[in-house]
Amino acid sequence: MKKQILYMLCATALLSSCHIYKSYDRPEDITTSGLYRDPVAENDTLVSDTANFGNLPWREVFTDPQLQSLIETGLKQNTDLQSAILSIKAAQAPLLAAKLAYVPALALSPQGTISSFDHSKASKTYSLPVTASWEISLFGGLLNAKRGAEVAVKQAKAYKQAVQTQIIANVANMYYTLLMLDRQLEITKETADVLKRNAETMEAMKDAAMYNINSAGVEQSKAAYAQVMASIPDIEQSIREVENSLSTLLGQAPQSIKRGVIEKQILPSEFSVGVPLQLLSNRPDVKAAEMSLASSYYNTNSARSAFYPQITLSGSAGWTNSAGSAIINPGKFLATAIGSLTQPLFYHGANIAKLKMAKAQEEQAKLAFQQTLLNAGSEVSNALSLYQKNSEKVQSRQMQVESAKKASEDTKELFNLGTSTYLEVLSAQQSYLSAQISQVSDCFDQMQAVVSLYQALGGGREE
Template identity: 50%
Template structure:
């Protein structure tokens, strides 16, 4: 019998070794092949380590981002979730200590033809569960991973907030640029209409041409109103992000914005360090791992020590006054034998959820790689389009100059000069759009790479 008991305890001890094993980072070979394009030269700026203050150098924008970090509702809620997780972790750490409670009792009793008997117990009770098979250890580690999830979520909200504020700010700058170009376009069409009316009086144009020119001018006037509406709506949206009442946003101009000429996305492994959503997914995987360990520990016995100490005026059948000390101690062991399959089912569920968390973590890596590649292509393509558009503007500027010279020294009329100017204004609108697309590529790269070390700097 003694040998059987020893073998039983040895098997329990060996089987419970895995319960205390800490979570280990899974081997993800897919990380090395996330980027389709090779990393640029070593002397380029790596967005994976660049903070938003270094990337967005516009003073006005920096003031808006700082205001948003202080006031944004979603970010403040994320901060509160971190505090909640910290409180849960503290609770799981205190679970190792015994629980104490004061349980005073008093009674009155009386029988026929007898005096009233008064008794009391003034005792402090204590319960202490021994963590022999890792139940509380895994609960504490699981609470720690929940805290890591909350911190990663806070960082994700802050990174998204910074990217959204920057995108809204640069959208305003683009709309301002388009509004200025559209106003010059409207002035050009007004001059065009005046020339067409003059040509009609001279018999060199028709009423249809005048009406078509006037319709084009009215279309540009309507677009001016649409742009003004978009600017107002964007200012209102940005004010909401900043946690302030709708108001005009003080800002710079699009042509004053500057960014590094070259970027490096770093190595794919840095995504694990800086992408908050990946950190959150891995924390969820670690939590699932510890929940599985908790489900395993449910198969092993739990040992609880209990005791009480206090003062009483009753001891057995004899009543004494003054009172006497009351002391008691109890040790209990509970070994699950049959729980209608609940423990087995809980373990199977926990294992399945751990596999789900692993797949979700792997997919988050693939999604991160896709976002980085897409943002990199967007930035590079926009830069190439911008160079072509700037070359087009140079050519159209030559066309305008030549048409003006030809009008002075030949029979070319002013209408052709206006047409050349109109083409130049349209090209300038294209340049503004391409410039904004290039900036959006930078913002998307910043966001896709995890927003640098923003949490460390705030």
């Protein structure tokens, strides 16, 4: 009769605790559609395609051999990435412990005693037992702990991937920044050489009393030359600082960075971002946020399992020469077995509080997952729009540069003919210099938009 009652209690508990055995499934109310906008369509509808720019290996996106070498160095030596790899190893240790929790715990506990009463002959007793204890996880305690440890490892791997993606993007952006600054420095020095020759020519013209050149015009030409020369140290300092920052990112002492030229950079110009659902599998921060939700889900299940009985089997086996008050030699084999069932009675209120807290934390993790997904969609939308707008700006800037160049040449020709002032020549040259500098910046912005889109789509994953 007692056995029947025990079986009925166990069956009832099992039926009422089916939920604690269920593995994590993504909530159905998580929004995964319409996460990013089309940069040109009026209705904001982005046509989905099967390919995804973020799926390309980073070597196919960044084809400059020197940039590839820098990225490889960063992936090998960056301290943040090495720390993330160690975090994976740290997360794997609790997982191993959770798996071993299913195995009985064994211990060898040898004991020996020598005793004598009132100077009598000493009696020697000993025992050589092996003890074992095994928790039977009928109500999901060990199961949810193991599953929680598994998602913790996945979360650590996602974090490591996020760091890797960030390193690739940062190295590429800093490299392109150096190329931009190199080109701006080159343009500035070329302009300074022109202005220097112009100032010398103006000085000679004043001395020869040509074209009514006076000292004011000469000083204006010298001032324009000095202004351009004053901007060169700022550019050189920016180059030095970016080189130092990039060296630090690469895990090495500050040093000069070998690099190419901005004109020879070739980046993809046709993009496909795939369906929004791909962000769930590609973006490491989105994966990490979902693993955090899964971990909270298993914590809630563990809190539920605390309401159910805990069954433990334990026993020992070995040899001893102590049989009660008698000592027998040689020793005899001894074995014991104990089964215990522990049902929480006085911790019901505490368990309820833990369950409520776990449920609240699970809802928080769900909201964080949804927000991370929305942020990812926003980043993709911004990167798409940034590339589109910069492409339009580059075309307009090219027209400006061509017009400014022609205006500078024509104004100088008019000055030589005596129908224009040198102030107009200086103004035209300054406009041409400004247009060239802006054109280089626009080219860099367009390259940076490609990097941002690749990063936003979760590019740079393990190959």
